Amino acid sequence: MPGLALTVLGCSGSYAAAGQACSGYLVRSSRTTIWVDCGPGTLGNLQQHVQLDEIDAIIVSHHHPDHCAELPVVYNAYKYFTGLSEMRVITTSDVRRVTDAFHPLGDSGDLFLWEIVSDGSTAHVGDIDIRFSQTDHPVETLAMRLKSGNDSIVYTSDTGSNWSISDLGSEPDIVVGEGTLLEINDDASIPHISCAHLAQEANKAGAKRLVVTHVPPGSDPSQHLEEAAAVFEGKVELAVTGRSFSTTG
Numbered sequence: 347m348p349g350l351a352l353t354v355l356g357c358s359g360s361y362a363a364a365g366q367a368c369s370g371y372l373v374r375s376s377r378t379t380i381w382v383d384c385g386p387g388t389l390g391n392l393q394q395h396v397q398l399d400e401i402d403a404i405i406v407s408h409h410h411p412d413h414c415a416e417l418p419v420v421y422n423a424y425k426y427f428t429g430l431s432e433m434r435v436i437t438t439s440d441v442r443r444v445t446d447a448f449h450p451l452g453d454s455g456d457l458f459l460w461e462i463v464s465d466g467s468t469a470h471v472g473d474i475d476i477r478f479s480q481t482d483h484p485v486e487t488l489a490m491r492l493k494s495g496n497d498s499i500v501y502t503s504d505t506g507s508n509w510s511i512s513d514l515g516s517e518p519d520i521v522v523g524e525g526t527l528l529e530i531n532d533d534a535s536i537p538h539i540s541c542a543h544l545a546q547e548a549n550k551a552g553a554k555r556l557v558v559t560h561v562p563p564g565s566d567p568s569q570h571l572e573e574a575a576a577v578f579e580g581k582v583e584l585a586v587t588g589r590s591f592s593t594t595g
């Protein structure tokens with residue numbers, strides 16, 4: 347496929363709604379496949395799109411369980427069932443720490459090739475370049491811009507209002523952004539943003555398209571979409587498990 351495509355493996359915010367999965371995305375170019383965030387439930391959904399041995403690298407944005415807790419199970423799948431001897435995992439030091447805690451010897455480095463990144467780090471997987479920016483969240487959390495050729499996708503992961511999408515440059519083709527809150531229940535003590543704030547940020551960065559994700563169970567997704575659409579100047583869509591979004595339209 348030309349450009350970059352992102353497929354939603356799960357998008358429930360904080361915990362999974364009935365029959366759903368937490369955060370996880372497949373990002374693909376014509377020759378590279380990256381799994382971004384391993385929220386609970388995403389391993390099963392991933393295999394509806396690709397085989398495990400087709401993954402070139404895993405990137406995990408932060409060590410909140412709704413974004414990383416499947417990783418020890420992913421270890422089992424690779425270690426004992428695929429025959430692969432290694433898998434690149436690009437993430438924060440805390441994600442490694444919590445994953446290692448599940449390992450019988452306390453070190454999952456016998457399978458996972460850990461690449462610890464932080465604010466401003468870059469990584470390269472096949473023909474996709476990744477740049478990270480630390481967001482406003484209670485633990486070290488890395489938003490990222492994934493770029494292949496002239497096409498790019500920004501994923502905000504989780505953030506409060508003191509982080510800017512523009513920190514990852516301008517004019518991304520697609521922003522996949524957390525819209526956990528509605529303006530009416532936005533509160534500075536909650537480390538997430540409203541859909542209106544997300545849309546303002548996406549406008550400032552000159553994003554062409556916006557995909558609203560991380561809507562928590564119990565909240566009406568159509569209200570989140572409506573709030574973002576009232577502010578964003580481009581096309582707004584909702585993340586839905588199984589749906590794909592491509593930079594080529």
Ligand SMILES: [Zn+2]
Binds near residue numbers: 504
């Ligand atoms: Zn979080």
